[in-house]
Amino acid sequence: MLENLSQRLGRVVKTLRGEARLTEDNIADALREVRMALLEADVALPVVKDFIAAVREKAIGEEVVGSLSPGQALIGVVHRELTRLMGEAHVGLNLATQPPAIILMAGLQGAGKTTTVGKLAKLLRETQKKKVLVVSCDVYRPAAIAQLKTVAGQAGVDFFPSTVDDKPLDIARGAVDWAKRHHHEVLLVDTAGRLAIDEAMMREIAELHAALKPIETLFVVDAMLGQDAVNTARAFNEALPLTGVVLTKLDGDARGGAALSVRHVTGRPIKFAGIGEKLGGLEPFHPERMASRILGMGDVLSLIEEAQKGVDQEKAVALAKKLKSGKDFDLADFREQIVQMRKMGGVGGMLDKLPAQFAKAAGQMPAGAADKSILRIEGIINSMTPHERANPDLIKASRKRRIATGAGVQVQEVNRLLNQFEQTRKMMKQFSRGGIGKMMRSMKG
């Protein structure tokens, strides 16, 4: 997503090399690149203007701390502003009400409402141990009701049946009544969508809203629609008091415009991101992680963060040194990186911090697999002797077999790990020679 932005920033970093601080003059070109990248990503023009103005204001005079270059410092500012644009911190669901907590789902047809109901039901059942009921008020498409029934079965939650002969309001009231009598804690209400905004649909959902008084009204929107997604969000937000947005299909080739503009335009937080068709593909939306993902420069961002916060200065300096020397980087450092990243926010957080190419590879694994594979990597490195960790080149066939047996994995996995390590080491060498721009180009390749 937003590959152009990271590419363009890479160029910018190069032009800023050697400058001692950021000034109006030297960041003008850089900001032009950022502006172009955002427009290409289909970010709404007023959002782009505000964003550039904010970055300019914050960047000028920004002291370039410690081991950072001015280019890196600018990336730091862009990262902070991207985070702010998307709402700063994660906003979770509010379920604090007399049960059932009603969640009304709104959105156009095909946005991913029914899928998201299933995903959310599963998430609430599994992570919060909630007793969940789902119901469909889409009386225009019999297939929609059947689809929700299937999804409810897969999510392991209760389904309140409805038919196309019922009225949406009656269905909804019936479901609330049922939920109360059977002690459901959450009721998810799926609604009918149309292909485009349409008055009758808006009236119907407004009526449902008035009758149900949901604690959450979530607008579900396809991120691939870019600015259109944002315009639709604005229209729904005017008709209904939305409490949040779910951006779906962020796994596809969404250009990022919707993620960056929706909060700014509607004032409503993005609460979840849909990242796949499977029911496990729903993530709480974290602006900071999304900003990192957009910039796609995991290691560099962690470095900036640590250098700027002054947290764990020693480690940051040591890591910076390693990044600079490249050749010193060994398997013990690789493990340390993995452990550090795991601590920084679990595997989800870690994936965001990994360089784009790894995150991409990991993203193709089923949910949970990434978790396991990371623990396995640690396990394999733990099975090595300190001497082997410091001298990975020593690890030939017989050592590989011993390590694999020790870690309880196949030799191929040891090979894969060594390859990954080698790639990382190479990247760090490039980083030390050519700076971020070069490293980033190598990541694209």
Ligand code: GDP
């Ligand atoms: P609805 O009409 O709003 O209820 O939309 P559906 O839930 O039926 O979804 C429409 C299509 O989008 C289906 O093929 C879903 O599998 C797909 N879909 C939904 N959410 C996601 C997502 O996060 N990622 C991807 N790749 N596909 C999704």
